[in-house]
Amino acid sequence: MTQVSLDPDGMSEASQRARETMARIERESAQRDQDRREGRKVGKLSHSLHEKLRSCNPQQLKRVIKLSRQYLKEHKHAPAFRDFPNRRHARVLAHVEHKNMRYCLEVHPCSKANCRKCPHGPYIYSYHRDGQYFPLKYHGSTFTRLPRKVRDAFRPIVAEYKGGIGEKGLDALKEFVNRGGTLIALGEASNLLANKLPLPVKELKHTLTRDQHYAPGTIVNLQVDTSHPMGIGSAENTFGFYINSPFFQMAARH
Numbered sequence: 001m002t003q004v005s006l007d008p009d010g011m012s013e014a015s016q017r018a019r020e021t022m023a024r025i026e027r028e029s030a031q032r033d034q035d036r037r038e039g040r041k042v043g044k045l046s047h048s049l050h051e052k053l054r055s056c057n058p059q060q061l062k063r064v065i066k067l068s069r070q071y072l073k074e075h076k077h078a079p080a081f082r083d084f085p086n087r088r089h090a091r092v093l094a095h096v097e098h099k100n101m102r103y104c105l106e107v108h109p110c111s112k113a114n115c116r117k118c119p120h121g122p123y124i125y126s127y128h129r130d131g132q133y134f135p136l137k138y139h140g141s142t143f144t145r146l147p148r149k150v151r152d153a154f155r156p157i158v159a160e161y162k163g164g165i166g167e168k169g170l171d172a173l174k175e176f177v178n179r180g181g182t183l184i185a186l187g188e189a190s191n192l193l194a195n196k197l198p199l200p201v202k203e204l205k206h207t208l209t210r211d212q213h214y215a216p217g218t219i220v221n222l223q224v225d226t227s228h229p230m231g232i233g234s235a236e237n238t239f240g241f242y243i244n245s246p247f248f249q250m251a252a253r254h
């Protein structure tokens with residue numbers, strides 16, 4: 001039998017090296033970003049480009065002028081969608097141009113394992129051309145400050161995407177309960193029922209500040225009423241795992 005020994009020094013050395021590599025990659029990418037931005041706003045040319053222009057003959061300079069006019073024109077229009085760099089993590093639901101900007105309605109999956117809210121969004125981004133780059137601006141999911149053309153194009157898609165069960169679905173749930181059905185809601189869905197149905201419960205979480213209640217993932221003690229049908233078969237004192245869900249207090253029936 002081979003004995004495997006964990007070498008804590010070796011492991012921490014490896015993770016130290018990994019951290020250093022990550023830091024170096026970040027530094028280099030920040031430097032490249034800075035080099036790229038330097039002087040762009042005030043129209044400064046790089047030293048090498050300046051020298052190259054100076055070495056041109058009149059025919060070449062005329063060609064440079066012609067090309068520059070053409071490229072200037074391109075900056076007056078919204079970039080074509082196919083020109084964008086590959087934003088693979090985003091799914092674009094719709095895009096629309098306005099002046100020299102292209103607005104995109106995007107949803108984003110995140111990298112969290114077992115994320116129950118994925119994909120996130122839809123969010124609005126706008127892109128414009130800056131040479132061969134397409135800087136983006138994030139507009140969140142609020143429409144109020146967007147051009148009318150963009151709002152009109154995105155609004156129906158957002159409404160459709162948000163979907164949910166709607167009034168019709170809620171009526172069907174009410175009908176199900178009225179016929180004697182048992183309805184169980186988990187997490188945020190409980191709020192929907194507490195708000196829309198005449199239930200004798202009061203939601204407490206939204207009355208607390210982050211200082212008073214913060215539990216993004218916590219093991220809690222549970223005291224279970226084992227005489228209640230919901231608690232039958234459970235231990236009176238047990239544990240549960242809680243992640244930021246709403247919680248309720250029994251209230252007078254309204």
Ligand SMILES: [Zn+2]
Nearest residue numbers: 110115117118
């Ligand atoms: Zn997610």
